[in-house]
Amino acid sequence: MLQELPHLEAFVKLGAVLRDFCENPNGNKGVWTDNLNEVLLTAKAQNGWFTLENLNFALKQWGDCLTEENLTQWLGSYTIEPVKRPKTIAIIMAGNIPLVGFHDFISVLFSGNKVLAKLSDNDKVLLPYLTKFLIEQDASLSQKVEFSASKLENFDAIIATGSDNTSRYFEYYFGKYPNIIRKNRNSLAILTGGENQGQLKALGEDIFRYFGLGCRSVSKLLVPKDYEFDSLFEAIQEWDSLTENHKYNNNYDYNKAVYLMSDFKFLDTGYLLVKEDSLFSSPIATLNYSTYTSVNNLKTLLETNNESIQCVVSGGIFEDTVDFGQTQTPKLNDYADGIDTIDFLVNL
Known part of the structure; x- marks a missing residue:
């Protein structure tokens, strides 16, 4: 073999x-x-x-x-x-x-x-x-x-x-x-509000591993209208030590200052800034979110922005999504941008 x-x-x-x-x-x-x-x-x-x-x-x-x-x-x-x-x-x-x-x-x-x-x-x-x-x-x-x-x-x-x-x-x-x-490309996570603490804790890995610098790092959340973030913040608290890294902490301080001076509304955990924003990409130490009203609304959003999305994390609300905590452990056939590299190479 x-x-x-x-x-x-x-x-x-x-x-x-x-x-x-x-x-x-x-x-x-x-x-x-x-x-x-x-x-x-x-x-x-x-x-x-x-x-x-x-x-x-x-x-x-x-x-x-x-x-x-x-x-x-x-x-x-x-x-x-x-x-x-x-x-x-x-x-x-x-x-x-x-x-x-x-x-x-x-x-x-x-x-x-x-x-x-x-x-x-x-x-x-x-x-x-x-x-x-x-x-x-x-x-x-x-x-x-x-x-x-x-x-x-x-x-x-x-x-x-x-x-x-x-x-x-x-x-x-x-x-x-x-x-x-x-x-x-950027990755996002879909939350319904019904996730348990284990799933939310695993989501921390998707958000913070490699300081969020990878294309498979979750940079945006899609949440129901009036979503309460308290359970999520409690589950990911263990990542607060990231501010001990001076490069991460400098980005956190800088982005917080920008948001304050611009009168943007945001949530602040002390190590992560969470802001409602339509963009899929977010600066280091920040996380964007948008709200949705229905599964059909979500489906349309994903289809429309397919070429900007690397992977989607969810609890199985759609097929072909990634389980919580698994974005940074891709399989060998999880090709970047969905382009089959081996097929490209053997058909040159």
């Missing part, structure tokens, strides 16, 4: 090491995992949003994904033929959360093609180190992965992730190539 897909054995070994690293922090570790600790400290020093807690969270999620069962189940629904002449796929990676471009990275390699990666300055040490481990397990990968610090050249297709602004730049320069160009 391990030999049926390119490089599968190396990734399964990486998954095992990551799980052991995260689950047994005081266990016996080798040189590679000892050095990984140093890499995490470097990543933290280079990006103030990359706390050790969030870095380890990201590593654990990938460790859980990279099992033989998960990988073969994910890739088993595709016809991936041996590639005689691998194509070079450029990947422009974002740096908003740790290893945000890793799914594109493994997708290119499992499709039998080559990676030409341009890393974000905000996340430039962790992936090269994981790649070093992979090459130690599978030497052929040394010919399949290249990291570029300069202008991207000599590639056959491109996957680029950025904002609405950078997407225009990407489309201008790379539109002539086969491409996946991702823009801004």
Whole structure:
């Protein structure tokens, strides 16, 4: 089974090491995992949003994904033929959360093609180190992965992730190539008022993990008219320690000052500002909300804004929604922007 897909054995070994690293922090570790600790400290020093807690969270999620069962189940629904002449796929990676471009990275390699990666300055040490481990397990990968610090050249297709602004730049320069160009998307949660404390507590994970910087982070709530927020605020109180992070706290203070000077109405928990706003995106340390009057009203809103939404959290009010607390633990087939990366790559 391990030999049926390119490089599968190396990734399964990486998954095992990551799980052991995260689950047994005081266990016996080798040189590679000892050095990984140093890499995490470097990543933290280079990006103030990359706390050790969030870095380890990201590593654990990938460790859980990279099992033989998960990988073969994910890739088993595709016809991936041996590639005689691998194509070079450029990947422009974002740096908003740790290893945000890793799914594109493994997708290119499992499709039998080559990676030409341009890393974000905000996340430039962790992936090269994981790649070093992979090459130690599978030497052929040394010919399949290249990291570029300069202008991207000599590639056959491109996957680029950025904002609405950078997407225009990407489309201008790379539109002539086969491409996946991702823009801004946001995630939201639908509340009915009937959620229990366990569900509301889990929603805190969706809102606050990675300081809300991910496209799968809930930045907006849809609530019934006259919704009472007290139960929600009680359930997510444990996240008040986020203000100990100076970058988060600076954003909280700044946005609060802006709202006060602008005479905006908002709710203040002391670590989160909640404001009624039609926008799906919200600044750091804030959460927008809108009210709805019926399920049909909700359905119309979701359909109209489908291209702006990454995922929707609910207690099952609609199909294809995410359970509370699960936005930051996507499965391998939960493709960003709903674009099937593997299908794109195997049909180039």
